[in-house]
Amino acid sequence: MFPAASAPIEPRDPSSLEDALLAAFDAAGFARIHPPILQPADVFLDLSGESIRRRMYLTADAEGRELCLRPDLTIPVARAVIAGGMRMPARVSYLGPVFRFRGEGSGEFRQAGVESFGRTDIEAADAEIVALGLNACALYGLPQPQIRLGDVGLFAALLEALPLAPALRRRLLKDFGQGRLDADLGRLRDRPQEGASAHAGVLAALAGADPAAARALITDLLSIAGISTVGGRTVSEIAERFLEQSSLEAGAGLSAETAQILSRYLSISGTPDDASARMRALTAEAGIDISAALDVFDRRSGFLTAYAVNLADVRFSTAFGRPLDYYSGMVFELHDPKASISDRTAGPLVAGGRYDKLLSRLGAEHCVPGVGLAAWVERLAALDLSAEAAR
Template identity: 75%
Template sequence: MSAAVPAPNLTQDPRLLEEALVAHFDAAGFRRVHPPILQPADVFLDLSGESIRRRMYFTSDAQGRELCLRPDLTIPVARAVLEEDMPLPATVSYLGPVFRFRGTAPGEFLQAGVESFGRPDLEAADAEMLALGLEVCAIYGLDTPEIRLGDVGLFSALLDALPLAPAQRRRLMKDFGQGRISTDFRRKTNGQESGPAEARHAGVLAALNGADPEAARALITDLLSIAGISTVGGRSVTEIAERFLEQAELDAGGVSDEAAEILSRYLAISGEPDEASARMRALAQEAGIDLSAALKQFDQRAGFFTALGVDLSAVRFSTAFGRPLDYYSGMVFELHDPAGRADGPLVAGGRYDKLLGRLGASETVPGIGLAAWLERLALLETPVQEGA
């Protein structure tokens, strides 16, 4: 797939390691691109989900259009692929600063990565991306990172197979990606299960339930406008109205006991990919649901992992593992330092087959990529503590 990984030398200047990383991406066939630092803010808010909103740096242009310093590089790179009308498949790399509020940590930091668009052999492309992530770690001297693996597509297929209201499905997908998914699916909006916030709005939500969606949306928008409210926490009036309507639909009924049991059992599955696959197939058969297409992809991907030399016994797969970006649609992964020298993943990525379409592409374009946190990788020079 790519050139041999250069032997790491942890006494090198970090810039030399960055150059070695970029050279490795280039040898693997990824062309470097340089997307603008200033980006339209609404693209990130629409595609990355609410979790990124409170960490973004905003500004505006002379026409009042809201802009931001890019909080990641996947979306800017995807926009560049579309704007430059690159022929597919397109394989590109990047290295540059991104900007996120991180408390006491610097708000500007370097990120490197690659994106691959348009490859039809999805499972092989997934496996090659994970293998490339392992090569990134090897350049920085870590040959055996901890591999965490998840599958958004499998969870989505499970939700499609269950009798769920559209709002329930949207909420579960959002919670899954944000790492808030729970095995307790009891209703939390009525009776003793309701919290203080839900109780304060119970009358409004009950009135909205069953109302014509367009009329209800117009009513909420008008009420907020009369009150002089244009945004709350960065959300527009329209977004606030949509959230009220979604909550009203959620309050109309909880997840059925049967669906809740299947979800709970599914989200408890973890382990090596082959073992997890067997358990997921057994659950699907017992529950009478069809996950065969998604599980076939899962097994084929595991086969490509093996072919590329990835030790499946070192892969920690979990059905409950997702990543906090709404555009992921398939495999997701993170590579961590087993010694704990870095707080967070060293390399992370996943599949996002709907991203280019949501950015304006005329058809669905398969996509897969990874990002490397260079400041965390640089910490691998720190000696491992005794007993770590």
């Protein structure tokens, strides 16, 4: 447990509030680290996709290796934890500038946050991170932010339980949280569609082939042709897309029954307890078993209650994810309830979630459980200024 936020300290200036936020993280057992600002660009492109390139500030070293100003701090912190050989569990905090074109103001802004690596009691660790985010909002004068909760792990468990081709399962999971699933469900239902594909010959040759060999073949062909990217996609992403298409052209699309189950699942929202009951009812009716993932969900709700989070104030949605494919479980955002949901410039005050595969994808020898949050301190400071003006 960590100390509850007290009234914001005086004088109420941004640096004092940042100091208080770091002190709260330190009191909770998170030691501050300082990852480098300049990072290898390929790490972010591999984990976040080529679409992030247009929002990054890029440069190159003398050998031509592509570098970037860090567009977030989670990945640099994770890399620093691996490079430093930190013993697990490791609890770290950070505060500093990040650099990303946002279209809403300066490309340089400040983030604070915490990352918890190596804890195996994942439900308790998840709840602690949400509580720390609420504590950060309270420190800046917002004791009751809007709490949005989702769960990538639940959706992944549902996909595993459904009769889906592996390529299609990967496609749906990749699109989760990016606003493309509704289009996917309509486009992929009852494939193959009428009409020949423009790449029917290639797709037919790949149908039923060993995935690793097919991927290597496509990659070699593209490399021989001198193609490195197409429409922002890397060679590996193009190869994966061809494999997906060959699977779909072979008739491995969504059946009407499976599409209906997915649509019904993605329409569930409400408090965690209500949503859990509805998910259990749906899966029982459909004859599929995701009880292990739902048990994790329910245990996390219990730990949230233990951290004095009122579940009636939590808005859970099965369709809510975050557009980074390294998330593997709980995702959450804290918003100013006075801000319009349609006001995209407002953005979350705090956001985070679970990413159990991140360290292994960055080079760690083993899969290490991880969960964390990022706080947009300038958005939080604007809340504080608004509260002061209202006095």
